[in-house]
Amino acid sequence: MKYEIVKLRERPELVPEAARWFEHTFQIPESVYLESMKEMLSNRGPGSSCKAGAPVPQWYAAMDGGVILGGMGVIENDFHNRPDLAPNVCAVYTDEPYRGQGIAGALLEAVCGDMASLGIDTLYLVTSHTGLYERYGWEFLCIVEGDDGPGRMYIHRSEEK
Ligand SMILES: CC(C)(COP(=O)(O)OP(=O)(O)OC[C@H]1O[C@@H](n2cnc3c(N)ncnc32)[C@H](O)[C@@H]1OP(=O)(O)O)[C@@H](O)C(=O)NCCC(=O)NCCS
Known part of the structure; x- marks a missing residue:
């Protein structure tokens, strides 16, 4: 399946x-995402590089032509009690017809690489899944307490180039 991984800070016209x-995806109001994406855009440095601005938040989409197939973001804290484990990959989602084809994996790889290029080489992620993130180089770290109960905290360290 052919798709492109888009860094939304480089494509502000796609933000709405x-x-x-x-x-x-997760029944959280559009306005919450919009606000976070606007913060991302306002943090950009010269051009759209974001080098000079804060690297968090960020948002990404897997797209085929004009259609969004999957997406995820990076925020400071994905609603849990361990603010020291930051920033967090969040809102990991692939639309149903496109699942099982590696889209979430490709997005995770792109996000980890992009964040490393922005100076963040360690990322965290809370989930209820077991086995999914291990496949993409993430390690189980601990159980955290989230707004919806306990969650599994994973860590990903990008290798130094
Ligand atoms: C989880 C999810 C993002 C995976 O997206 P994807 O693009 O299909 O992922 P990939 O193709 O990279 O990897 C697929 C693997 O994910 C795993 N996987 C997918 N759905 C899963 C689920 N519901 N439970 C456990 N593992 C799952 C499987 O191991 C699958 O491997 P397989 O194809 O050998 O069965 C997608 O199923 C989804 O959006 N689910 C609903 C939202 C969700 O649970 N998000 C994660 C929140 S932390």
Whole structure:
């Protein structure tokens, strides 16, 4: 399956559509995503590099033509009690017809690489899944207490280049 991984800070024109897309994934209002994406855009450095600005938050989408197939973000804290374990990959989602084809894996790899290029080589992620993230180089770290109960905290360290 052919798709492109888009860094939304480099494609601000896609932000309204992406915020709408994320709303249907976890039933969190579009306005929450929009606000975070606007913060991302306002943090950009010269051009769209974001080198001079804060690297968090960030948002990403896997796209085929104009269609969003999957997406995820990086925020400071994904609603849990361990603010020291930051920043967090969040809102990991692939639309149902496109699942099982490596889209989440490709997004995770792109996100880890992009964040490393912005100076963040360690990322965290809370999930209820077991086995999914191990496959993409993440390690189980500990159980954390989230707004919806306990969650499994994973860690990913990018190798030094
Ligand atoms: C989990 C999810 C993001 C995976 O997306 P994807 O693009 O299909 O992922 P990949 O193709 O890279 O990897 C697929 C693997 O994910 C695993 N996987 C997918 N759905 C899973 C689920 N519901 N439970 C456990 N593992 C799952 C399987 O091991 C699968 O491997 P397989 O194809 O050999 O069966 C997608 O199923 C989804 O959006 N689910 C609903 C939202 C969700 O649970 N998000 C994660 C929140 S932490």
